[in-house]
Amino acid sequence: MNLQNLKIALQRSGRLSEGSIELLKKCDIRFDDGVGKLKSTAQNFPIEIFSLRDDDIPRYVEDGVADVGIVGENILAEHGCAVEVVEKLGFGKCRLSVAIPKNHDYASIDDLGGKRIATSYPRVLGRYLEGRGIAAEIHTISGSVEIAPSIGLADAVCDLVGSGSTLFTNGLRETETVMTSEAVLISRKNLDGELRQLVDKLLFRIKAVNAARQNRYILLNAPNERLNKITELLPGIKSPTVMPLAETGWSSVHSVINERDFWDVVERLKDAGAEGILVLSIEQMINGCAGRGGVL
Numbered sequence: 001m002n003l004q005n006l007k008i009a010l011q012r013s014g015r016l017s018e019g020s021i022e023l024l025k026k027c028d029i030r031f032d033d034g035v036g037k038l039k040s041t042a043q044n045f046p047i048e049i050f051s052l053r054d055d056d057i058p059r060y061v062e063d064g065v066a067d068v069g070i071v072g073e074n075i076l077a078e079h080g081c082a083v084e085v086v087e088k089l090g091f092g093k094c095r096l097s098v099a100i101p102k103n104h105d106y107a108s109i110d111d112l113g114g115k116r117i118a119t120s121y122p123r124v125l126g127r128y129l130e131g132r133g134i135a136a137e138i139h140t141i142s143g144s145v146e147i148a149p150s151i152g153l154a155d156a157v158c159d160l161v162g163s164g165s166t167l168f169t170n171g172l173r174e175t176e177t178v179m180t181s182e183a184v185l186i187s188r189k190n191l192d193g194e195l196r197q198l199v200d201k202l203l204f205r206i207k208a209v210n211a212a213r214q215n216r217y218i219l220l221n222a223p224n225e226r227l228n229k230i231t232e233l234l235p236g237i238k239s240p241t242v243m244p245l246a247e248t249g250w251s252s253v254h255s256v257i258n259e260r261d262f263w264d265v266v267e268r269l270k271d272a273g274a275e276g277i278l279v280l281s282i283e284q285m286i287n288g289c290a291g292r293g294g295v296l
């Protein structure tokens, strides 16, 4: 019986909200995520969910208002809060890039010298330029950075990029990647006792969910004389399961394969004589390691 609830801060509405809520739900934490709800308590796990603006999350965690939070690495790099990064979460992937009007010449980063660069990430950009010996004028604005060159406010921008379509629509092209970012689970420093145990419990579930996401369960039929070749292609968690089919001379092979080399492996399995290949997604993977590149 827990006396304390773990308090977790998530982005209220924005690009990380859906991924954060989905992750907790996949961890089988049930709570009401109704629109506009600022706080809710899970029904089946001692956790309270706070919905906040993403910029405020590191500070709330540092100050102990929340114990843990989910936020982009870009925000942490800019705000420099004293929190612990517990785990990379694999969603909310983007990069912080410098972009210039697409018809402007650009040979190297030296071309940014003396230029005005608009950004919401003055500290990260400042460090990046300083590290490369470039003196530019950083113009801090809080939003709609991408329009700064077209209204004459800046010569270049430094902004978050996902697909690059916003830059493209605004006539900009990417020239430098300042940092890459993804969502991470952060925690207050020196959490101990019951709260530390709750973070560990949550982390155990998150790892199982993320490992499952990166792997697929595969079933196939194989003629017995091809089994050696086929099982060589399927490392599995330990090794593939091989069971005889009702039809003599055939076996069913079950295994786990990494999403990264999925198509490549499937093609090689077909070439090696596999038939009736079925691929299923995995809900959770506990304490396993899917052959090459396993995660847990």
Ligand code: ATP
Binding pocket: 011, 012, 013, 014, 015, 016, 052, 053, 054, 055, 071, 072, 073, 074, 075, 092, 093, 094, 160, 161, 162, 163, 181, 182, 183
């Ligand atoms: P808030 O109102 O909470 O302050 P926001 O407008 O500052 O929200 P969003 O645009 O929702 O923030 O982005 C939240 C986070 O999502 C970013 O800080 C970044 O880590 C991540 N992200 C992922 N892809 C992108 C992208 N293409 N553009 C911007 N941010 C992205």
Ligand code: MG
Binding pocket: 053, 054, 055
């Ligand atoms: Mg924000």
